[in-house]
Structures are given as structure tokens and as C-alpha cells.
Amino acid sequence: MKEAPKSTAAAVNRLTEVLSRLPGIGPKSAQRLSYHILKASEEQVRDLADALVSVKQKTRLCRICCNIADAETCGICANPVRDQTRVCVVEQPQDMLTLEHTGAYKGAYHVLHGAISPTEGIGTADIRMAELLTRLECGGVVEVILATNANVEGETTAMYLQRLITPLGVRVTRLARGLPFGGEIEYADDVTLSRAMENRQEF
Secondary structure, X not given: OOOOOOOOOHHXXXXXXXXXXXXXXXXXXXXXXXXXXXXXXXXXXXXHHHHHXXXXXXXXXXXXXXXXXXXXOOOOOOOOOOEEEEXXXXXXXXXXXXXXXXXXXOEEEEEOOOOOEHHHOEOHHHOOHHHHHHHHHOOOOOEEEEOXXXXXHHHHHHHHHHHHHHHHOOEEEEOXXXXXXXXXXXXXXXXXXXXXXXXXEEO
């Protein structure tokens, strides 16, 4: 990152540097955010600070699906109307939210919090794969829908999971190719996602 001018206050420099560590935030965006925060009222800044602390202190992973929750189980796992015999596996919590927005799926989920990526040093032990297998071994699940992203990492993760799940006698399906290779679920439109879910295939 390019260093801020020496004339800039040290506190602003530090805030800019911290903000630039966030994904999708470059040096210029971090600088704009820093000055926006500087001009905001003290009440607005305290609200932001409280929200940041609260999201770390008051959230946890659902003990069943590993989704972000503020209780032992998330709202979907605790919902008796959801079909708990079908589990849709996604990479990130935001992927689950995107699928939920389509209204095409009424089953349960499992959030991996990542995908296998040897080039980035991410292996099977670095994502929530063991929790999924433990869940399946307990019985009651008849289908696992692999909804990892349509890129190299997502495909690698899906193939690895398929090899582990099939011997358990659970049906394994994959979202249909309505999703373009290289695309991410989070950015897909509702129609594409709905069709992909409805036309999922044996994996």
C-alpha cells in the first residue's frame, strides 16, 4: 500500500491502513472511508464501533450447519418446516443468503467457510468438512446438494466431498450448469439460481 502523506494525522493513517486490509477495499477507498468517518458525528462513529465489536462478541457458528448465528442453532436449522433430510452445501454464508432469496429451496444447509485451494494453502482441515461428515453419519439426510462455486476451487471441493459422501449411501447432486464456470453464487441472479436448483444433477 502506498504510504499516506506525512502531513496526514497519525490516527487517520492508521485507520486508512486498517481499512485497506478489508477485501475489496483498495488504498483510495480506504482513504475515502477514513475521511468520511472523520467527518461523521461521534454518535455515528460509536455506533459503527459498537457494531464491529458486537458482531465478534455476539455471533457464533450454528452447531448443526456452521452458519453464522446468534444462538446455538440458526433460524433455518431451528425451523420445523424446513426439510432437514436435504442439505445444500455452500462455501460461504452469503451464498446461503443468495439461495434463500430465490425461494426455490426449502431444505437445510451446511456452510463450509471456504473451499479447497492448495495454491492458497487451504486444505480439507481448514474448512467445515468434518462437521458435515459427522452430521451425515448421524443419519436422516437423504440428499446432499453440492452448491460450491463453479470455479476450480469449487469443483475440487465438490469432487472431494462426492467421494467421501457416496459411500455413506447419501444421494449427491450438483447444481445444474445454469451457473457459468468461473462464476460465484453470490453474484448470480435469482432466475439462474432457481433453475440451477430445480435442475440439479446426480454428481
